[in-house]
């Protein structure tokens with residue numbers, strides 16, 4: 001039987017700020033994009049949750065609930081840097097069978113390590129402590145025999161929790177959970193389920209509800225959820241070490257499919273996700289495409305860059321621009337996707353210095369040249385510079401929205 005770990009950082013963005021500032025570690029902390037009282041909170045640490053502060057609440061409201069609240073402004077590069085470092089720790093010290101699920105979540109297949117090592121729980125404690133000791137990032141680990149159940153297990157106990165779902169305790173553990181807590185049920189489906197009075201996993205598995213559920217969710221969705229909830233889904237993990245030609249992500253979880261701001265936000269999240277996967281693999285892209293499906297048709301549009309890029313700002317702006325130019329505005333979007341499709345390792349993308357591009361690039365330092373020669377020789381990224389971790393801060397979604405809403409009108 002496989003042993004899958006799902007490692008999820010606790011209140012990640014807030015925790016990153018605590019990691020670099022020990023003075024706020026035990027304090028209630030929230031993160032916003034801009035420190036103004038109308039700002040919407042994007043992350044809440046566990047101390048602040050005790051005051052009933054939630055993601056999505058206005059800062060004004062939160063400060064009323066907790067006058068001593070510590071407010072941090074989002075620093076995207078900080079979150080990416082910790083994520084890359086945690087990935088490197090896990091992949092170098094524990095297993096190369098690792099998948100990046102999002103900026104603060106990883107799946108590890110530890111089946112073979114367990115075989116020749118100690119107990120499952122011991123290994124989880126060791127990894128959890130290791131991340132804490134090295135980065136002061138608190139994290140929780142879910143353990144099970146497939147990725148879906150491992151992810152479900154993580155949410156059972158947070159922060160600094162370790163939970164295990166086995167075939168023996170599966171139904172006892174998850175049947176009373178609210179269906180909304182189950183990880184692959186999106187907002188749209190949650191709403192539909194609420195309307196037909198399906199609240200818990202038990203309700204979902206009740207045979208009497210089967211026909212209604214199939215009518216509401218569609219047969220395919222229903223079947224795949226049933227397999228998952230009964231521990232029979234065989235989700236494969238696709239490992240990051242293999243060279244990939246493209247990285248893409250799409251979603252159908254769009255609550256207001258005609259709302260421009262929301263669609264832009266969805267693009268922001270999708271781009272952020274695939275950007276991170278690209279960055280963690282030390283790749284750059286030369287092509288970006290956007291796909292959306294309305295009831296009438298599916299549209300795919302792509303753009304090619306002059307040079308390979310891993311500049312988040314540039315890629316996000318391109319994605320938004322492609323969407324903005326091609327969506328007619330009155331057709332509801334059912335599925336939206338972004339992909340980077342022309343990828344190459346960073347060390348293979350350095351331009352040769354010529355008279356023509358000399359002015360543009362000014363100078364590629366001797367260090368850069370040396371690093372690239374070495375990486376090229378070993379055909380993998382054995383070396384990179386510390387400064388790669390100190391990139392400029394990418395535009396956040398609110399900045400982007402402001403710009404493009406003006407542009408749209």
Ligand SMILES: [Mg+2]
Pocket residue numbers: 008009010011012104
């Ligand atoms: Mg998390």
